[in-house]
Amino acid sequence: MISVQGLTKRFDSTAVLDGIDLEIEPGERVVVIGPSGTGKSTLLRCLNFLDRPQAGTITIGDLSVDAAKASRADILALRRRTAFVFQNYALFANKTAKENIMEALVTVQKRPKADAEARALEVLRETGLDNKADSYPAALSGGQQQRVGIGRAMALDAGLMLFDEPTSALDPEWVGEVLDLMRRVAEQRQTMLIVTHEIQFAREIADRVVFMDGGRIVEQGPPGKVLDAPSDDRLRRFLRRVGQ
Amino acid sequence: MRALDLDYMIGLVPVILGYVPLTLFMAVAGMVLALILASLMAVERVIKVPGLDWLVMLFISFFRGTPLLVQLFLFYYGLPQVLSFLTQINGVTAAIMGLTLHFSAYMAESIRAAIAGVDRSQWEAAQSIGMTQGQMMRRIVLPQATRIAAPTLVNYFIDMIKGTSLAFTLGVTEMMGAAQKEAAGSFLYFEAFLVVAVIYWIMVEALNQGQKRLENHLNKAFAR
Numbered sequence: 001m002i003s004v005q006g007l008t009k010r011f012d013s014t015a016v017l018d019g020i021d022l023e024i025e026p027g028e029r030v031v032v033i034g035p036s037g038t039g040k041s042t043l044l045r046c047l048n049f050l051d052r053p054q055a056g057t058i059t060i061g062d063l064s065v066d067a068a069k070a071s072r073a074d075i076l077a078l079r080r081r082t083a084f085v086f087q088n089y090a091l092f093a094n095k096t097a098k099e100n101i102m103e104a105l106v107t108v109q110k111r112p113k114a115d116a117e118a119r120a121l122e123v124l125r126e127t128g129l130d131n132k133a134d135s136y137p138a139a140l141s142g143g144q145q146q147r148v149g150i151g152r153a154m155a156l157d158a159g160l161m162l163f164d165e166p167t168s169a170l171d172p173e174w175v176g177e178v179l180d181l182m183r184r185v186a187e188q189r190q191t192m193l194i195v196t197h198e199i200q201f202a203r204e205i206a207d208r209v210v211f212m213d214g215g216r217i218v219e220q221g222p223p224g225k226v227l228d229a230p231s232d233d234r235l236r237r238f239l240r241r242v243g244q
Numbered sequence: 245m246r247a248l249d250l251d252y253m254i255g256l257v258p259v260i261l262g263y264v265p266l267t268l269f270m271a272v273a274g275m276v277l278a279l280i281l282a283s284l285m286a287v288e289r290v291i292k293v294p295g296l297d298w299l300v301m302l303f304i305s306f307f308r309g310t311p312l313l314v315q316l317f318l319f320y321y322g323l324p325q326v327l328s329f330l331t332q333i334n335g336v337t338a339a340i341m342g343l344t345l346h347f348s349a350y351m352a353e354s355i356r357a358a359i360a361g362v363d364r365s366q367w368e369a370a371q372s373i374g375m376t377q378g379q380m381m382r383r384i385v386l387p388q389a390t391r392i393a394a395p396t397l398v399n400y401f402i403d404m405i406k407g408t409s410l411a412f413t414l415g416v417t418e419m420m421g422a423a424q425k426e427a428a429g430s431f432l433y434f435e436a437f438l439v440v441a442v443i444y445w446i447m448v449e450a451l452n453q454g455q456k457r458l459e460n461h462l463n464k465a466f467a468r
């Protein structure tokens with residue numbers, strides 16, 4: 001069970017997250033949509049303290065962290081229960097595709113190297129990149145880099161996978177292969193919190209769609225309800241704008 | 245004007261070459277220690293440990309702000325008068341210490357700038373997988389910063405090799421000291437110091453070639 005209560009983030013004095021409450025069931029796939037500048041990235045980044053929230057409680061399984069008094073150990077523990085997929089991939093530039101995936105397993109999870117390597121190769125097969133194991137990120141296309149980025153997150157076996165617009169930085173030709181991989185991850189009933197503008201994709205894989213505006217959750221529910229029969233005006237306007 | 249005594253010079257080459265290992269020992273030891281110290285100071289300058297930051301800044305400012313020769317004299321001749329446990333220190337040790345402290349101050353600044361040049365997303369990715377600050381620095385940030393700083397660091401190593409000649413002023417018989425002793429007997433100062441100059445020159449040129457190889461190696465990950 002994942003639970004977020006009263007999550008608040010201010011930059012200077014403006015509240016970017018204005019007391020977010022969110023519950024996610026294990027295996028649930030939640031898609032967050034909303035206009036840009038609304039706090040979607042900030043929400044994801046606060047969940048693993050890439051941005052430090054000022055208030056709120058984050059619970060992932062048996063770990064509960066009060067943002068106002070989170071210690072360094074709390075933050076590390078939270079990060080070890082989450083996996084993050086970045087918009088700009090953020091692969092380790094000094095490591096090969098395989099090493100990118102192994103890194104957390106060896107350094108953070110302290111698994112034996114052979115074990116980590118076997119897992120990395122397995123993940124690379126799942127992402128269809130086994131022939132790129134020894135390539136450095138600079139030698140990979142955007143689509144391939146993001147697939148490694150997703151593979152790096154998959155290998156962690158974290159309780160919650162966070163995706164921050166994983167296809168927004170990609171050339172259109174690579175979007176399909178990344179969405180395909182995310183579908184496969186979704187089929188494994190991973191718990192996923194995904195920010196995306198791919199409404200069609202949301203309709204396919206989401207158990208629930210959350211609409212954010214102005215640092216708050218305005219409406220949420222099953223995709224059929226939120227995307228096809230929205231009740232909030234701002235949501236209706238947003239959907240019209242993105243062509244739904 | 246007189247002709248160069250070539251035979252004398254050729255005879256002197258093996259004598260001076262015999263001191264190359266000592267020169268390299270001082271330079272390599274100084275470089276390794278300076279790299280460690282500089283990396284620690286650079287990381288401190290980036291993450292700013294409270295209470296330590298001003299000390300590191302003071303250190304860097306002092307060792308960049310005063311001449312190497314003055315620093316060497318201060319250590320070798322000056323400090324033992326104040327700190328009695330230093331009386332045992334020999335010239336080679338003092339030279340390595342001086343070179344280490346002096347060059348670490350410069351290298352700390354170039355490593356700090358290189359760390360700042362590593363893309364922000366690399367830090368965030370390292371944090372997102374749950375690395376500690378130390379793991380992030382050692383495994384992700386510093387290796388990438390090294391690539392950025394490498395050309396500058398090789399230049400400091402070259403300066404360090406040349407700087408070892410100052411050990412002569414601390415009574416160490418290295419290449420320069422050996423040439424001085426030889427010339428004192430033969431009075432062929434020009435020949436003796438020319439041999440020293442050419443040997444330094446060849447060593448530095450060899451390093452410049454090595455630097456090109458090193459850069460190719462470090463850029464391997466970034467080539468398409």
Ligand SMILES: Nc1ncnc2c1ncn2[C@@H]1O[C@H](COP(=O)(O)OP(=O)(O)O)[C@@H](O)[C@H]1O
Pocket residue numbers: 011012016034035036037038039040041042043
């Ligand atoms: N580091 C920061 N400093 C100041 N303001 C920020 C920072 N990061 C984000 N913001 C602001 O917070 C708001 C929400 O940003 P973000 O979470 O990136 O929105 P979204 O992902 O929904 O487009 C924006 O107005 C943005 O300008």
Ligand SMILES: [Mg+2]
Pocket residue numbers: 040041042165
């Ligand atoms: Mg965003």
